[in-house]
Each structure stands twice: as structure tokens, then as C-alpha cells.
Amino acid sequence: MTIKAAPVRINSRESAEALIDRYDNFLFDCDGVIWLDEKAIPGVLRTIEYLNAKGKKYVFVTNNSSKSRQDYVSKFAKMGFKGITKDKVYPTCYAAVAALKDNYKIEPGAKVWVLGDSGIEQELIEEGYIPLGGTDERLNVAFNPNDEILKVDPEVKAVIVGSTKEFNYTRIASTLQYLLYNNKSIPFIGANIDRTYPGPEGLILPAGGSVVNYMHYTSSREFLNVGKPSTVFLDSILSHNGFDRSKTLMVGDTLYTDIKFGNDGLLGDGSGSLLVLSGGTKLPDLNHLIQNPHSFEDGESLIPSFFIESLATLTEWL
Numbered sequence: 001m002t003i004k005a006a007p008v009r010i011n012s013r014e015s016a017e018a019l020i021d022r023y024d025n026f027l028f029d030c031d032g033v034i035w036l037d038e039k040a041i042p043g044v045l046r047t048i049e050y051l052n053a054k055g056k057k058y059v060f061v062t063n064n065s066s067k068s069r070q071d072y073v074s075k076f077a078k079m080g081f082k083g084i085t086k087d088k089v090y091p092t093c094y095a096a097v098a099a100l101k102d103n104y105k106i107e108p109g110a111k112v113w114v115l116g117d118s119g120i121e122q123e124l125i126e127e128g129y130i131p132l133g134g135t136d137e138r139l140n141v142a143f144n145p146n147d148e149i150l151k152v153d154p155e156v157k158a159v160i161v162g163s164t165k166e167f168n169y170t171r172i173a174s175t176l177q178y179l180l181y182n183n184k185s186i187p188f189i190g191a192n193i194d195r196t197y198p199g200p201e202g203l204i205l206p207a208g209g210s211v212v213n214y215m216h217y218t219s220s221r222e223f224l225n226v227g228k229p230s231t232v233f234l235d236s237i238l239s240h241n242g243f244d245r246s247k248t249l250m251v252g253d254t255l256y257t258d259i260k261f262g263n264d265g266l267l268g269d270g271s272g273s274l275l276v277l278s279g280g281t282k283l284p285d286l287n288h289l290i291q292n293p294h295s296f297e298d299g300e301s302l303i304p305s306f307f308i309e310s311l312a313t314l315t316e317w318l
């Protein structure tokens with residue numbers, strides 16, 4: 001068994017410069033790294049501008065499925081980030097639709113049931129699929145066992161579940177009908193496994209994985225996780241962008257999604273993960289992991305190569 005070295009703290013000009021020089025490409029998580037809900041984390045924009053000036057390449061990889069790539073383009077622009085185009089943003093609503101085609105060979109034109117926010121619907125429509133469920137207003141009602149919406153449409157070819165702030169019994173019950181239909185034969189795609197995410201005002205909020213796992217439990221069905229730490233997701237991002245794995249760094253705030261993504265994907269020749277403490281993981285959490293890696297499932301794979309207070313701190317040292 002190999003014991004992973006303790007992460008290196010980026011806390012000097014030399015360590016910050018060495019980190020930036022070492023990597024050509026950066027994968028940035030969003031919630032907890034770039035922003036907390038609708039508020040940009042102070043100073044992060046300056047770090048991105050610094051990387052632009054240095055000619056570094058980067059994309060954003062978020063497990064959040066609530067917004068489409070186009071929505072993210074608008075969100076970045078509103079916060080003052082320049083030149084963030086659709087091809088630089090990888091939310092899991094996009095990854096889920098890619099899985100329909102690549103994993104399940106479901107052709108555009110098919111109907112897909114959605115439990116999740118509008119990002120999934122928008123990405124489905126963009127690829128020529130027909131979303132059902134999702135933000136349909138008929139789901140915003142108190143549960144009624146005679147409701148038409150509980151009747152399965154036999155043309156539905158897959159179910160996608162992701163983050164939603166509209167979680168109610170009518171949505172759960174209607175989604176369950178599809179997951180149980182025809183001997184549980186309709187593919188079940190989950191946008192992520194995140195339990196929580198860091199919201200505004202220091203709030204820790206339920207994330208998409210809590211919705212996905214609710215449906216996993218109630219249906220007794222496994223799901224395909226298309227989000228971080230999926231190596232399929234990572235490989236497709238690296239290949240779309242022509243990023244050399246050994247020169248790429250993953251920057252995130254969650255150990256079991258972001259850091260595992262970078263570590264399992266062997267980024268930076270095995271030293272390609274940077275934890276920021278501006279989101280859901282705090283220093284005591286990291287110390288607890290380092291001291292007790294074996295009390296976590298696959299604990300060694302959760303230990304970052306580097307850590308820093310925030311992405312903004314990187315340029316404060318330069």
C-alpha cells in the first residue's frame with residue numbers, strides 16, 4: 001500500500017510561482033471555488049485574469065446541474081469574467097446528456113424524464129431530446145394519487161436526476177414510477193454524488209447527490225454518476241480541450257468529488273490536485289483526513305497534492 005505524502009500548503013511567493021509554472025492547464029470547480037451561489041469569491045477574478053496574462057488554459061467543471069452551459073456563460077459575464085464561452089464550461093447537465101448518447105446510445109428525438117432544475121431540460125433540448133417532468137408546473141402541486149402526471153409515458157427512454165430546489169412528493173412519486181417501470185429497465189443517470197454544497201452566508205445546503213441518492217434508495221436502483229470524480233467525465237474534458245494530463249491541475253473545494261477526480265485521473269503525474277478552503281472543506285476537515293485516511297472509503301485518494309486558503313490567495317502571493 002502506498003502512503004500519500006501530506007499536501008503542500010501554498011503559503012509563499014515561491015510556492016505560488018512554482019505551482020503556476022508547473023501547470024499549463026487548470027480545471028476549476030465552481031461552487032466554493034469561484035463563487036458562493038450568486039456571489040463571486042473576492043479576488044478570484046484577479047487570479048483568472050493573471051492566468052489569462054500568463055497564457056494558461058482553463059475550463060470550469062461543476063457538479064451542479066441546475067444551470068445550462070449558456071446560463072453559466074451569462075453568470076460569468078455578469079460577475080465580470082471575460083471570454084468565458086460555452087465550450088469552457090462543463091456542468092453535469094451537459095455530462096448527463098452526453099451519457100445518453102455515449103453510454104446508452106439513445107438517439108436524439110427520445111423522451112427523457114427529468115428530476116432537476118432547468119439546466120438539464122435546456123441541455124436536452126439543445127441535443128434534440130424531449131424533456132418531461134423537470135420544471136413542468138403540473139408537478140408543483142400537492143400529491144394526488146389520481147394525478148395524470150403519475151401515469152408513465154412508455155416512450156420515455158431514460159431518467160436524469162440532479163440538483164433541484166423544487167423537491168416535492170409529486171416529483172419524487174412520478175420519478176419513482178419511471179425508475180420502477182418495466183422491471184426497472186429505463187436507464188437512471190445521476191448528475192452527482194454531492195451531499196451538500198457551500199451556499200451564501202456560510203450556509204451548507206443540500207446538493208444534487210442528496211436528491212439522486214433519495215431516488216436510489218426509494219427505487220433500490222444503482223445510477224450512473226456522470227459528475228466528478230468520474231474518470232469518463234475527466235477523460236472527455238481533457239480530450240475536448242487537448243489538455244496534457246501531466247500538465248493539468250484540478251482546483252476544488254470538495255475532497256470526495258474534486259480532489260478524487262484529480263487524483264484518480266492521475267493529473268500532474270499524480271500531483272495534480274489543489275484544495276481551496278473557501279468552500280465546503282475547512283482546515284480541520286483536511287487535518288482529520290490526513291491523520292485518519294483509513295477511516296474514509298478510499299481515503300488516500302482524497303488527499304490533495306496542495307492546499308491554499310482560496311484561489312484569490314494564489315495571486316496575493318505573486
Ligand SMILES: O=C(O)[C@H](O)[C@H](O)COP(=O)(O)O
Pocket residue numbers: 029030031032061062063064065162163192194196197206207208209254
Ligand atoms: O448539486 C449541487 O448542488 C452541486 O453538487 C454542488 O453545487 C457542487 O457543485 P461544484 O462544487 O462541483 O461546482
Ligand SMILES: [Mg+2]
Pocket residue numbers: 029030031032033252253254279
Ligand atoms: Mg465545489
